[in-house]
Amino acid sequence: MLSSRVSRLIARRAVLFGLLIGPLFGAYASGELRLNSAPQKSGQVDSILVLKKDHVMELLSRGKVVRTYKVALGRGGLEPKQREGDGRTPEGHYVIDAKYEHSAYHKALHVSYPDAEDRRRAATLGVPPGGAIMIHGLPNGRGWIGAGQHLYDWTLGCIAVTNEEIDDVWNLVPVGTSVEIRP
Known part of the structure; x- marks a missing residue:
């Protein structure tokens, strides 16, 4: 029995x-x-690659992808950012130059846009280049949206992931990490 x-x-x-x-x-x-068998300690990621057309952000360590995220981009289309207020995500080579734990979004990492070329291009158009480009989580109080956030482009030119994902990025990416944003 x-x-x-x-x-x-x-x-x-x-x-x-x-x-x-x-x-x-x-x-x-x-x-x-x-x-992913990714590094768990802060600062082991040495570069970030954003592929706009694919809506993907990759964290790399010594050239190897250790994390991949689906992202939402600027609502102004996939063309490169030209001026302040166009709602587009820039393209080029930048760096993470600050981290904001308390912002309008769960957490945010500031991207060093605009660089000298971005300023020159905007000047030839006679417009300001804009700024405040971030990799960030969801707006405060909207974390319930979760992974649905990447179903459409909704930012003002930033790169958005879920709150759980930005916590992961926050822990892995130090200030000074290079960022490449490709078409």
């Missing part, structure tokens, strides 16, 4: 395990779930 109870208990647990783990394995096998 005891052995049949144990057998049923083991069978139930196996079914439960399959129900819980099966979908995760299927998502992993299909590429929908990406598992």
Whole structure:
């Protein structure tokens, strides 16, 4: 009698395990779930690559991708930022020059836009280049949006991830990290 109870208990647990783990394995096998063996200590990421067309941000360490995030960009379209207020995300080479733990967003990392070329281009157009480009989480009080935030471009030219993702980025990316934003 005891052995049949144990057998049923083991069978139930196996079914439960399959129900819980099966979908995760299927998502992993299909590429929908990406598992990273990434560094866990702050400062081990040495560069950030943003691929605007793909709406992807990659954190790299010594040239190897250690984290990948789906992102929302500026609502002004995929063209490069030209001037203040155009709602576009810039393109070029920048650096993370500050971190803001208390901002209008969960957390934010400031990107060093505009650089000298951005200022020159804006000057030839006779417009201000703009600024305050960040990699940030969701607006304060809106964390419930979660991963749905990347379904459309909604920022004023920034790069947005979920609050959980910006916590991860915050811990891995030190001030001084290079940022490349590509079309």
